[in-house]
Amino acid sequence: MKPIFEYTDYREWIRDAFEDFKKRKSVVSWRYMAMKLDADPGNLLRVSQSKIHLSVNLIKPMAEFFGLDEKETAYWTELVHFGRAKTDSEALNHYEKMQMLKGIPLKRLAKKELEFYRHWYYNAIRSIIGICKFKDDYEGLAESCTPAITVEQAKEAVQLLYDLNMISTDRDGFWKVNDTFVSTGGNWRSEAVRAFQKETIRLAGESLERHAPPLRDISTVTMTFNMDDIALIREKIKEFRSELLRLSQEGTGDNTVFQLNIQLFPLGFVKKLQEREK
Incomplete structure (x- = not known):
């Protein structure tokens, strides 16, 4: 084993x-x-x-x-x-x-470094660099993003990643990812991260029109639960997320960057209605 x-x-x-x-x-x-x-x-x-x-x-x-x-x-x-x-x-x-x-170096983001989460494509480009050889083809890098970004935005992203020591160049001049895991430390629930989450949720909605069905899996279902069971539901979601992360870490020959958004939120509280009926 x-x-x-x-x-x-x-x-x-x-x-x-x-x-x-x-x-x-x-x-x-x-x-x-x-x-x-x-x-x-x-x-x-x-x-x-x-x-x-x-x-x-x-x-x-x-x-x-x-x-x-x-x-x-x-x-x-x-x-x-x-x-x-x-x-x-x-x-x-x-x-x-x-x-x-495991001996894997960690990168904690200070407040000034939370700029990394200001635009979705910073994270996307970091992931792209991690799975392909990139030197100076910024036009190709920009077009690799979906939706495509401008050449200026691609250069801006690479510069930011370099300034944060998240990427560096090897002896042949190709960019490589320095860290395998990035955390926001005490700012895990910071405004910057919430803004990033909002932006990726927006991209998920746009994916309905931008990408063909075989390239995406966006489904919706409306359910009812007892509020006491929400902790269990969150646990199941976390287990599912961890399993996909494991598959990502163990995978070889990766050639595509995906964003996974798992969205669970309330649409209605019957408690107020029940109180009115009393």
């Missing part, structure tokens, strides 16, 4: 580690592992099925059961807390620690 450092979903790692363990041992079952961990076998199975979260007090015993070394255990601990995180800031904190354990 692949190294634990390549996982971003702790429950996927549990499934793979368990199957790998069975190949090396004569008799292994969820009940056997539960007995060794002093845990409920049914709960362990539900954890592996992504139905519930692993109890925090089982993090260390499970690491010992699978024979993880010190660094692997540290990553495993952050991996579980990342999967259990209830807020973006909490998830980001554990994700950053995971990246540091």
Whole structure:
């Protein structure tokens, strides 16, 4: 199986580690592992099925059961807390620690550097540079964006990315991405990021006319939930987002930059109507 450092979903790692363990041992079952961990076998199975979260007090015993070394255990601990995180800031904190354990440098944006989020194409161009060779064909770079931007905007974007040390040139003069992950630190919910989100949501709407159906997947559905279930819904969305991020990180031969917007918001509150009826 692949190294634990390549996982971003702790429950996927549990499934793979368990199957790998069975190949090396004569008799292994969820009940056997539960007995060794002093845990409920049914709960362990539900954890592996992504139905519930692993109890925090089982993090260390499970690491010992699978024979993880010190660094692997540290990553495993952050991996579980990342999967259990209830807020973006909490998830980001554990994700950053995971990246540091992997030896991946992180780039935190200071307030003055939040200019990066002022236009959608800054992020798009950074991603384009990360998957193709680019030197000085700014016209081609501008046309690679969808919608296309001007040559001046493309040059402006490259200059900003360079000023922020997000990109640099190699020995042959081609631009390359310096960091693999960018966070906004304490400004995770800053006005700049919200403006960026609004701009990408606008682009999603325009994609209905700009791109053919095979190039997009935009669907809408109106549902009703109990407000007490919203935390669970957000958790499901986060798991889906994490899985796509994992596929993106593990992919090879990437040739297209996509923007994923997952939008969940209320359209009506019946509480006020119910109060009026009393």
